[in-house]
Amino acid sequence: MTDIEQLAESVESLKDGFEAHRYICSNQIATAVYLAYHLRKPVLIEGPPGVGKTELAKTSADMFGLPLIRLQCYEGLDEAKAIYEWKYGKQLLYTQVLKETLDEVLQGAQGFAESVSRLHEFGDIFFSEEFLEPRPLLKALREEHGCVLLIDEVDKSDHEFESLLLEILSDFQVSIPEIGTVKAHREPPIVFLTSNNTREISDALKRRCLHLYIPFPDADLEQRIIHARVPDIPPELRRQLVTFIQDLRDLDLKKVPAISETIDWARTLLLLHTESLDAELVRDTLNVILKFQEDIVNVDAEITTLTSKALSAGAR
């Protein structure tokens, strides 16, 4: 039994594995990775920004000891950048070379038909593996011992690109017209797709994936996450700041602080040698957790109540 198989044996072992890599996850998340591994299905991860969608893929790669191949999506991404591309410069160069040596090649050829058939041999060479430039998706398929493929922010790409993904996601293969079908090696990649929900992903794509929704964590989970990520922070302060953030999420904000913001804030407070929250300090460091001036202004009035609430919760 290999390391990977051992890790993926049960949801609990996966959870422990993640924890060892400082990624604290819920049962739901661990189950998703478990099913992804055993059913060989890609996972589409959705959720608000900053809840650890990309991090999940990265940590999985770390934990399984597999290389991570990442494809960042953006508007205008096409197959030439995602799957493969011909090395056209090299092809052009070779055409020139061929032209110069044409006489030698054709030497002794009897008649036109034979010349053409000799030339045909070269034609195929130009579209062979030799001239193929693999891009992330093709690279992932060719990885011998498997890999973790992260297709990040798939909602940013165009509809056409989504359709391109379908083949690789359902069959782990890519069809290149000139060469044929490239299939994954014995170990197909573990695929994660992330989406920020800026637009609806097509049903065809969703159908091929497991769908994991990561919401904001509850207070308990968030505390454990902070503990794992910023271990030096005193427990009382940790409780206070988590309570504060959790309450903040209930307010009507333009951008709600996510886990990454909580972690940043914890680091900031640690750097400032804070022992316990107070309204003044919160006001000064608010720009770490809130990214819009409007939000900061709106929250300002609430700071005192929120802080005292957090303090009383922390004392418990």
Next chain:
Amino acid sequence: MDRTLTHFIAALRNADVRISPAETLDAMNALELVGYRDRAFLKNSLSLVLPKTADEKETFDTAFDQFFSFEDISTQTATSETEQAGEGEQGEGDGQGQGEGSGGGKGSGGAKKGKFAGHDEEEDDLGPGEMSEPRSELGRLLMLESTVELTMRMAEAAKEARLEEIQVFTQKGLYTRKIMDAMGLADLSREISELRQSFRVPDRRLGQELKKRQNWLREQARDYVERQFLLHADATGRRLREDLLQKVKLSNVEHRNFRLIQEIVFRMAKKLAALHSRRRKVFKRGQLHVPRTLRHNMSYDGAIFDLRWKSVKVDRPKVFAICDVSGSVASYARFMLMFLYSLDEVMPKVRSFAFSSDLAEVTELFERNKIEDAIAKTLRDYSGGSTDYGQAFADFRKLCMDDVDNRTTIVILGDARNNYGDPRTDILKDMYDRAKRVIWLNPESRSTWNTGDAEMRKYTAYVHQAEECNSLMHLNRVVGNLLRAAA
């Protein structure tokens, strides 16, 4: 077992979760891997495979809990320990009811009678200790305390009894009986009565335990039928209501149906978005595509003379919505705004204006708030005052006539009842000349368009299209046209 899953999926579909056959197969694979033993694990796994949006996940959660809800057998039996005598009594009576039920086919009557016809036989207190193994299949399942497996069995039995055909609530008793029979009640009852007459203490102990669990199972079956009745009967009723709501006049929609209508609007909008987002792009000349040009010209000895171009996106439709929000039209404005803003995926450039007497832009309100809140705020702030189309047009000209260009579509929603004021058709004409299209939607039926103080005749001269629009069906068609023309 698989049939139970498909049954569950049917219930999910009933609750508007879209599940394809491919996903059903995935669910079965997942099921094979996960098994039925751990309920939370099963729920987690299925929720990864079946629902594919956050909303659907919520629906899934409740549906799963309803469908697979089984009270924990061990806690149930523990509490019933104290009422052992009573339990025994009822059990005895039920045994009798069983015979009658299968003979006469009146299950519910049998069960009811059982309660009264029970003998006064006291259970011996046998105490805890060794128990023998049950022989009948159902007995084994009961003793295993595997609630999920029992649920699956029950669902299967329900399938055999054609529970999904249940129509009226008076059939509940009948179906309960049928399900118990299909689950192998006859075998279990026989086993119990045999065990109870046995001389060995472990056998009798098992008999008692089985009887207790049998009663518990009957309760569960009754609950199950109840839930399924709600699940199936409710859905058909809802579908009927939805069909009706699509056709009903929007001003007549009762307040309690607003939520449902909103859901319909979102669904319709989603359908439209899916239909039109695909043909948003048209191929047109634009930037030079260097790799493709080079590759293509390789056959010409690398001399570049046949150029290849990158595709260029055509602008998405720009829509200006001008809504009359005075009392008579407000309810229509509500739904139209809802519709337009549900389509932001394919129509990101909607600007909206509201007026009754003075006109103001409310775009920002919609950007910053949830749709429902924005609509409520709009109606609150702008719906007072008497309708003045002339003033509204003048305000519009001042506000943003310069932004109207030949890609803009202006949609005006209003009844054109101007209180005998100046209609200011000159401004409308100006809009007509500048914009790509001007569409007037009138919630009144065509025959009343020109009665009283309505200025519809004058306005129709300066719009590309005037439509009657007072139900969701109409709205859907109009917005669909909007998108088609833009593509």
